[in-house]
Amino acid sequence: MRRNKYERPVIEKTGEKLKTSAMIASLGADGLPTISAPFGHALKKLAKNRPEIVGMSADLSKYTDLHIFAKEYPDRFYQMGMAEQLLVSSAAGMAKEGFIPFITTYAVFATRRAYDFIHQCISEEGYNVKICCALPGLTTGYGPSHQATEDIAMMRGIPDLTIIDPCDALEIQQAVPAIADYQGPVYMRLPRGKVPLVLDKYNYKFEVGKAKLLTEGKDVLIISTGLMTMRSLEAVDLLKAENIDVSVLHCATIKPLDKEKILEEVSKEYKLVIVAENHTEIGGLGEAIATLLLTEGKCPSFMQIALPDEYLDAGALPTLHTRYGISSEMMVKKIKNKLNN
Structure with a gap:
């Protein structure tokens, strides 16, 4: 691929025709086992006995695996539309009333578009909101508009905000209940879709x-x-x-x-x-x-x-x-x- 400052990206042909799916391919090596939507299923399981847990998204529930929770608990799911600042500030209000909101969007949208709202509405108040964001770093091929390569740098600057970057499906499954029990705001990078399974071979147990x-x-x-x-x-x-x-x-x-x-x-x-x-x-x-x-x-x-x-x-x-x-x-x-x- 070649690109200068004024050109759109051009895919170089290297034999086999590039398919769009290659831009969002599984992050694991060929043959590595995967688990489909571990975040959505883990949250659905946890919420069964935790009525204070609610799910909120900014028009991306299907692409952050939150749709699994939404289907199971439609009365506890809030679709906020393409309005990340509204999503964050509304989650702060829910947390103030005693709920534990798990909010999802893409990492670029939460950090770049709603940074001040996370800083002022959630973190400064110490509200118990879990911000779970898909496509962190270089996990999409759709270019800088979707590649959250600087999200940790931004979020590290916010006092009292815990930052989690899980490795695989097993860690996501373990992290969801762990951050629900953890008091205070959390920003978690979120692998989505078919997520590789790696840490099961290492007797791994996630702890915040x-x-x-x-x-x-x-x-x-x-x-x-x-x-x-x-x-x-x-x-x-x-x-x-x-x-x-x-x-x-x-x-x-x-x-x-x-x-x-x-x-x-x-x-x-x-x-x-x-x-x-x-x-x-x-x-x-x-x-x-x-x-x-x-x-x-x-x-x-x-x-x-x-x-x-x-x-x-x-x-x-x-x-x-x-x-x-x-x-x-x-x-x-x-x-x-x-x-x-």
């Missing part, structure tokens, strides 16, 4: 505010979140063939950061510490951890694997993940180059 060590190795530590934990686990196997042992610390909660666990792992003196995230290199988990390490006097060899600070192209997701360095193969290449330099 806790990072979890998934694999142990002596050479490299990858601290990852969201989609990039799946990529990191794929990279572990690829690097093992190169005799490089890798630890993966999954940091699903980006704010508040699990400082104690991160510092414990970094203190093991790896050859290289990496932060991997599906987000711009500006203002996300990488910068949060770099600040932590410098503040605590820890200065390991350090590298970020993240999206560049630029507007990204439209196109097929597999192509874009390779182009912008967040595929498992590109991760391996970057890690080997860093170790060899």
Whole structure:
């Protein structure tokens, strides 16, 4: 794909004709098991015995999997139309009356269009609203209008807002009841549709505010979140063939950061510490951890694997993940180059 400042994206032909579905393809490798709409089903299950839970969306319930909840509990579902500021402020009012609103839209719309309302109506008041937003980072090929590559940077600036970036379907299933029990506003990035299942092999249990060590190795530590934990686990196997042992610390909660666990792992003196995230290199988990390490006097060899600070192209997701360095193969290449330099 080629694009300059004034041109629309152009898909380069590489043999097989590109299909539109490739722009919203499954994020998992071929053959990886998936679970359909884990968020919608988890919320539906939880709400059975939690009458205070309501669902609200801005004309995107079908595309955030909230339609599953809406079908089961039509009297507890509120379709607010294409009005994200209204969605957020109404959710604040519902929370003030004792409800627990789970609100959904695309991450770009919640953060860019309703930021002030989240800041003033929800977070400053400490209202118990759960903001669950689909298409985080580079999980759609529809270009900058839909790619929320800077959402964590924006939301990290809001005091008292908890930020969650789940890796897979299992973590979403566990996170939904966990954030419902957690008092205070939450922003959760939301993989949607057919979501890969990865963490079931690691006896994983999600806890708000806790990072979890998934694999142990002596050479490299990858601290990852969201989609990039799946990529990191794929990279572990690829690097093992190169005799490089890798630890993966999954940091699903980006704010508040699990400082104690991160510092414990970094203190093991790896050859290289990496932060991997599906987000711009500006203002996300990488910068949060770099600040932590410098503040605590820890200065390991350090590298970020993240999206560049630029507007990204439209196109097929597999192509874009390779182009912008967040595929498992590109991760391996970057890690080997860093170790060899």
